Amino acid sequence: MRYSLDKNEKYAVFKLHEQKLNTLISAELKSEMLIINSQGFNNIILDLTDTLYCDSSGLSAILVGNRVCRNASGQFIITGLSENVRKLITISQLDTVLSISDSIDDAVVVINQ
Secondary structure, X not given: OOEEEEEOOOOEEEEEOOOXXXXXHHHHHHHHHHHHHHXXXXXXXXXXXXXXXXXXXXXXXXXXXXXXXXXXXXXXXXEOOOHHHHHHHHHOOHHHOOEEEOOXXXXXXXXXX
């Protein structure tokens, strides 16, 4: 799995550099979310700008990130959604559960409120 991680004082930005968020990547993404959270980052921004496809295992990984942040009284925000990924989230009715921002900057504003 290719990704970059930018840690700031209040949050971590996890940018996935993969076109597909599927079974091959989701387990590792879940692990990374748990590791980041265990390092004291209760606020995580997941940037999916490079991701064009997501399946149910990818959604599961996203929900793990959401749960660990919420359990730590933090925020989990996803950004950079392609049309396909956004549709999957909407069809799955997860748009009412997940925090979605149009950009990393917008997500940072939400975290700093």
